[in-house]
Amino acid sequence: MLQLSKKIFAVSALVCCLTSCGFEPLYVEKTSSEDMWYYNNKFDTDIVREMAQIRVESVTDRIGQLVKNELMDTFNPMGTPKCSKYFLKIAPVNSRTVQQALRDDITATREKVEYRLTYSLWSKEDGQLVSGESSIFLSYDLLDNPYSTTMDKKKIEKDGAKILANEISLRIGAYFHSVKTKRGNPDEF
Secondary structure (H helix, E strand, O other): OHHHHOOOOOOHHHHHHHHHOOOOOEEOOOOOOOOOOOOOOOEEEEHHHHHOOEOOOOOOHHHHHHHHHHHHHHHOOOOOOOOOOOOEEEOOOEEEEEEEEEEOOEEEEEEEEEEEEEEEEEOOEEEOOOOOOOOEEEEEOOOHHHHHHHHHHHHHHHHHHHHHHHHHHHHHHHHHHHHHHHHHHHHOO
């Protein structure tokens, strides 16, 4: 019985800590005049509408194009807006490859790739709103069959693009959320 009490106390303490950490749901409508958030079967679509007005600028490299396509699917599922209010610039993706898991004859059996990009969200009226850098580490096996290795490399490029686009999308959504709720410093994002 004492063990159960300790577990209940630990869970209660964890819940209290999480409620005081400043976590706020991104797409849930604030339905109270107090500082309380709760889900009332209503989603706040203001942030989604703002993000739908973002035009993603062209990027010259392959991985950058994959990131752009993912972002366009996220921001503009109904198509690119004709008169966009914001535009997102993405610098070409820097990639760095490191060989790992060396054999006795000093040939690698695995490669780790780092993809790093910088981005900035601009408004036509207010100038630069958000800027940041995102990076991801992925790896793939170097197989005996060159075709399989090439396909593995292409798969991590697609996976890396999805992860980078998701991170950028979340940061921009957090920016719009902070502006809408007038909380926090928007420059942190």
